[in-house]
Amino acid sequence: MEGGQGRGLKASEHEDVEALSAPRSTVLxxxxxxxxxxxxxxxxxxxxxxxxxxxxxxxxxxxxxxxLLHKLPASLPWRxxxxxxxxxxGFLMVILGRMQLFTEQTIVTVLPVMAAPSWxxxxxxxxxxxIVFIGNMIGACIAAAINVHAHLMGPELLESMxxxxxxxxxxxxxxxxxxxxxxxxxxxxxAWIRAGIAQGDIAIIVALTTxxxxxxxxxxxxxxxxxxxLAWSGEIGFGHALGGLILPALIGxxxxxxxxxxxxxxxxxxxxLNGG
Numbered sequence: 001m002e003g004g005q006g007r008g009l010k011a012s013e014h015e016d017v018e019a020l021s022a023p024r025s026t027v028l029x030x031x032x033x034x035x036x037x038x039x040x041x042x043x044x045x046x047x048x049x050x051x052x053x054x055x056x057x058x059x060x061x062x063x064x065x066x067x068l069l070h071k072l073p074a075s076l077p078w079r080x081x082x083x084x085x086x087x088x089x090g091f092l093m094v095i096l097g098r099m100q101l102f103t104e105q106t107i108v109t110v111l112p113v114m115a116a117p118s119w120x121x122x123x124x125x126x127x128x129x130x131i132v133f134i135g136n137m138i139g140a141c142i143a144a145a146i147n148v149h150a151h152l153m154g155p156e157l158l159e160s161m162x163x164x165x166x167x168x169x170x171x172x173x174x175x176x177x178x179x180x181x182x183x184x185x186x187x188x189x190x191a192w193i194r195a196g197i198a199q200g201d202i203a204i205i206v207a208l209t210t211x212x213x214x215x216x217x218x219x220x221x222x223x224x225x226x227x228x229x230l231a232w233s234g235e236i237g238f239g240h241a242l243g244g245l246i247l248p249a250l251i252g253x254x255x256x257x258x259x260x261x262x263x264x265x266x267x268x269x270x271x272x273l274n275g276g
Contacts, residue, residue, distance in 0.1 A: 029269045031195035033115055036108040040124040044131055047100055051135020052142075054099035059143035059225045061090030063153075065213070066161030083164070087213035088206045090222065095190065095205055100132045102221055106257030107188040114266045136221045137246070144228035162233060165226035167216070169236070173248050176218050180252020181260065183217035188257035218249040 039047075064086025072079045094101050109128050113121045146152060147161065171179065186208045193204050212219055227241040236244075 026269045028192060028195045029111065029115075029266070032108055032191055033111040035191070035195075036110070036112040039105065039109055040112065040121070040128060042128075044127070047128060047131045048135045050098075050100040051102070051132040052139040053097075054094045054101045054132075055136035055139020055141075055221060055224070056143045057093045057097070057099060058090040058101070058136075058140060058221050059147065060093055061087045061209075061222050062161050062164055062225050062229065063147075063157075064089040065164045066157055069163060070157050070160035081214065084213035085210060087222070088209045090225075091209040092202065092205050096201065100135060101187075102129065102133045102136050103184055103187040103219065103253050103257055104191055105129060105132055106184060106254055107262045108191050110258050110262045111266060114262070133250075137224055140221060140224040141228045144225060144232050148229065148232040161229060162235070165229045166235075168218070168223060168226055168245050169230070171218070173244060176223075176245060176248035177252040179216065180218040180220065180249040181256035182215060183212045183219045183249075184253035184256025184258075185261045186212055186217070186256075187219065187253070188261040192261070218252060220246060220249040220253045223249045 065083050066086075068083040068086045069079065072082060076082070091101075093099075095104070105128060109125045113125055147158065168176070190205060190208055193208075194201055197204070224241075224246050227236075227245040230236045231238045231241040
């Protein structure tokens with residue numbers, strides 16, 4: 001051991017020290033970077049259908065929130081906060097199910113570009129972002145249409161889901177953008193944190209996504225499920241849903257996920273990666 005540290009420990013205990021030590025930031029960076037390289041090599045069709053699956057599945061967050069809101073008594077002071085716990089459900093299903101979620105890709109596919117910049121990698125990232133985002137939007141729109149028009153749930157639950165969704169209408173364009181920044185930061189951090197742990201994925205996802213709901217932050221994919229619910233129910237037009245609710249959240253999520261978290265994650269390891 002360096003500097004004589006670790007003297008008196010048995011060989012097996014030295015192994016225990018190594019096993020219990022947290023991985024260095026450079027290790028986390030490499031794990032996430034390799035994940036990004038794998039994603040960039042996936043064919044367009046796989047990304048598209050996985051994106052649609054992710055968009056459909058994220059509706060589970062709105063259903064869970066609406067269900068809790070519907071079941072809890074209106075007089076309960078903590079009713080909204082308890083209902084926010086349901087927000088994690090869709091994210092758990094999407095992330096653990098390895099479906100494509102646009103906001104996760106704001107860090108995973110950007111680190112390879114930062115590590116070795118090239119027009120080819122930049123184009124690959126833009127291709128993946130576009131395909132996954134379009135897939136997520138189509139999936140969320142389909143899920144919303146089914147929930148509103150296929151009568152898969154009772155009118156009381158649907159009304160509770162719309163009640164959850166109407167919170168978006170209380171925010172102006174600027175608020176939706178600015179409140180999308182912390183949401184993008186939190187979602188991007190999930191991929192980074194999961195790279196350094198062998199277990200506990202569920203707790204990490206629940207904690208960070210619940211923080212988004214409790215903070216009333218705006219997430220573009222989950223928010224699109226809410227926006228399309230309002231549109232299919234006739235409360236807003238589809239133009240308002242796309243340009244007035246989804247677009248500002250998209251910009252905020254990209255700023256928080258790529259512009260803030262990814263840059264900070266790369267900055268802390270840049271000198272070590274370059275041998276500085």
